[in-house]
Amino acid sequence: MNTQSHPFDLAIRLVPEGEGCSRGATSPAYANMVGPFGGITCAVLLQAVLMHPQRQGDPIALTVNFAAPISDGAFRIEARPVRTNRSTQHWVVQLTQEDGVAATATATLAMRRDTWSVPEAMPPSEIPPASALAPMPHTGAPAWVRSYDLRFAEGGLPSAFDGREQPHSRSEVWVRDEPPRPLDFLSLAAICDSFFPRIFLRRRTFAPVGTVSLTSFFHADAQMLARQSDRHVLGAARAMNYRNGFFDQSAEIWSDDGQLLASSHQIAYFRD
């Protein structure tokens, strides 16, 4: 299934150099307007953990701090297991380029046990199936957008950045890799950052923005992701507050049968 020849797998390919270090490079297929799409950086940082020989368990939490712009080209990742318990394992990860640290991350892996399990939040209701919605046109979009099939039920990018402030920034959108690829923790980590900056929807002005820190929680296990396979997942995103150069946004990722796969929270900077 994961043929390693999918553009996503090529983009997160790391060459181990021993002692938890590896080398990778940015990929044109996931380029953003400047540097790489944040989601692919999340995925490659997680990949450094998951391919580490001391890895134990599957991801529960991932925090990525975007410390500096990542330049197109080579990077080095160091992943270090700082504590391994019976059922959880804690990692500290760092991505460096020639001019220093460009991203830091922490990850927690866990081995899950069968327990009492119930949902509390419910998936968005009355959303048409992905098959009933048109894919967002890729014309003029940065490369990474073309690496996704995005079908908005609500809250797509505004057709014009006309400065007409909107009352909210909510989006509901079906997402899958383009071309299709079976969902795993790596692609899910990237999808967690696939929601356009909420300030674009709310303010309808175009200005420099960038994620500062992003945390994703993985509610699904590997079996749930395997069941989802390469079908669209449903994302729901919103913001809570925009204030003096920073705003937050949160998103949930749902399977197409209404299970919560991941939740994600980030804070981003913006310029006026």
Place this chain on the structure above:
Amino acid sequence: MNTQSHPFDLAIRLVPEGEGCSRGATSPAYANMVGPFGGITCAVLLQAVLMHPQRQGDPIALTVNFAAPISDGAFRIEARPVRTNRSTQHWVVQLTQEDGVAATATATLAMRRDTWSVPEAMPPSEIPPASALAPMPHTGAPAWVRSYDLRFAEGGLPSAFDGREQPHSRSEVWVRDEPPRPLDFLSLAAICDSFFPRIFLRRRTFAPVGTVSLTSFFHADAQMLARQSDRHVLGAARAMNYRNGFFDQSAEIWSDDGQLLASSHQIAYFRD
């Protein structure tokens, strides 16, 4: 105002040892059932950053990973600035005890500029003022609960752990330090973890639980916190999903005039 003699300030007191390292110790006033209250650990990790001579700016984001139980007694914190930009600064922090790393953290500081600012989420409505609600009784509660004045408008701890599963786990609660202490980033970081585990409210059974990873975003600047002073802040908390040993919870902290001060998201383990 911050007299350094408040139990909170004593609990987060660190003795610098040079090169970003410092020593501290757990405090009986913030003891939980086993080890310290998670919120006081968040505060002391942030304190290690804020007292560092290279600190630049105020907190925007803080992630704390609880890697292992913290034993009562001494600990050592190392705070390292990994990247300083014009307006943001990224930190990696680690708390160790004799048997290894017990917590890791990343923090982002920033210098804010005046920009377009609007709220999107609204504070809970129709909540009685703190003065109209009774403080939660401290009888039988762990020490840290006695270090807060908690006034629940909704969703207090169940009066009995009778296993009668509830439809939701929402709480709305006025919170302040006990005795009162003017709010700052450190006490706000602790308050972000002051919400009882949602599983207690939802499931009404008592079982071992513990935060695995907690991320807080600071929407307020120092002036907003100073204006709030030592009056109660309003917290609102809920969970989204409980599944195979882990559940999440999110909370917002509002000033008493309805401004979002912080938002916080955590994932916790539970046993059946």
